[in-house]
Amino acid sequence: MSPSPAADPLQTCSLTWPAQRWNLLLFAACTGMQYLAAPVLYVGITQASLCDHLGADARTSNLPGTLYFAMTAMPAVIAWMSPRVSSLKRNLCLLYGISAVMLATLGVILALPVSTNLKLAMVVLQGGVSGAVMPAAIALLWEVIGRGSDESRRGLALSLAFGLGPLLAVAGSFGQTALLGGDLFGLHFDGLEYPTNFIILFSAGAPVMATAAVLSQFFVITPVEQEQPREPVSAVIGLLIGIALSMAAIGLVQFAAVPIESATDAIEATPPSATSVSPALAKSAGLVCTIGAALAFVHHFRHVFQQRTLLIATIVTILVYAGNVIPSNMNLYSTEALGNLPEKYAGVQNMLRFGFKVVAGVSLGWLLTRTNPRAGIVATSSIFLIAMIWAMLVTGPWYLIAFGIHGAGELVGVYAPNYIVSASRRDELRRNMAFVTMLMVPAAPAGYLYGAIVDGVKQSGWTAFGLSSVSLGFRLSFLVCGLLILSGILLAVAFLPARPKPNVQLS
DSSP states (O other): OOOGGGTTTTTTTOOOOHHHHHHHHHHHHHHHHHHHTHHHHHHHHHHHHHHHTTTTHHHHHHHHHHHHHHHHGGHHHHHHHHHOOGGGOOOOOOOHHHHHHHHHHHHHHHHHHOOHHHHHHHHHHHHHHHHHHHHHHHHHHHHHHHSSSSSGGGGGHHHIIIIIHHHHHHHHHHHHHHHEEETTTTEEOOOOTTHHHHHHHHHHHHHHHHHHHHHGGGGGOOOSSSSOOOGGGSSHHHHHHHHHHHHHHOOOOOOOSSOOOHHHHHHHHGGGGGGOOOOOHHHHHEEEEHHHHHHHHHHHHHHHHTTTHHHHHHHHHHHHGGGGHHHHHHTTTHHHHHSSSSGGGGHHHHHHHHHHHHHHHHHHHHHHSSSSSSHHHHHHHHHHHHHHHHHHOSSSGGGHHHHHHHHHHOOOOOOOHHHHHTTTTTGHHHHHHHHTTTHHHTTTHHHHHHHHHHHHHHTTTBTTBBBBBBEEEEEEEEHHHHEEEEEEEHHHHHOSSSSOOOBBOOO
């Protein structure tokens, strides 16, 4: 439970203005490092391109992005394991450091003469590690700035972090294009040869994250009079079980997706004692684990579902967040839409993604000051939907604009949590925001679904409207994503109050 409003240490700060300004600048600098490394930290496009280059199918190429979002439950676990304010800077350093080590390790593995399967496994692992540590680092950054500055003075940090920050992501994407090759607004880059291009790209993220780890040690944080004790395991047992089951579900579903021919060969080459799990059984077990994980998470955060507005906002957010895991398919579709390898367009796609985000960030902020919290969700969700419509209907160079529109829509990750904050009581705010960090977990399987649609249509040989089976599969995946987003928009407009009031209980 959070302290009462009068005693809430996050509302006032005893630090001097120079110390607060220092914290604000460090917040912007750490956020800027995250943006600079965005081509490899925003798991999806780049990892899908690398998996495709390694010969993976669409399901496996979507796996790094799927695992990234599945691991976003970890911030709640980390917050439980280390609740002390005195550990904030240490934890930030560890999280950024783990990210740096993971990126460097992947670069080394790509450079070594090891098997393709090991390289694919490391790409998937990097997605999972990023999903575990980066959302946790962002959450801790917000707590640091909440404790280290007055609310009225945070405009400086927000302007620098989310105004200039995406420009650093654009710069990072420019470097990505130079390494991987491709055309960028009239400029042609030949790029470097594989695997040198991907080795440099992932390895370059390591010193950037190491810089963030060093910067995080210079925050000025006022010690608290009494540290919050760690809750007993019984208080988070639902959370821990849910994470374990969700990981098991991903592994089982991936095993079940092995082509029948490969599974048959593996069974024939394996002793009978080691073949007790068939793909069909694994698929059923994966479904059971998914349901179990959902029930465990619902039990842990049951206080949220007892409030009507929070319940509806949660469903809306999950439906719309399904759009966050479509970029892998959008990138893989580049071969059909643009006539070249997906990796040749990864840089320009990320550049458009973050360039549009800069403009949208200013416009949506202005919109929020003149409307209401629900308008923010509806506006960003509608932009997401437009991106899917664009991807379904447009080919050639103009197809790339879909990535820019999608990037602007990703700001739903700001405005959906903002609505939930507005609908939360002050004494429930901390728990509710931990819950918000997990809302990508139930949306994560959508990424695997999109890949399965492409592979399924391709294997069945379906064609329609003059499209090849591959093109049809990708466009159907965009259609399914758009329908999920549209469902969230309609639910928000019909049932969410424009200005939510906390504690509206279910009858």
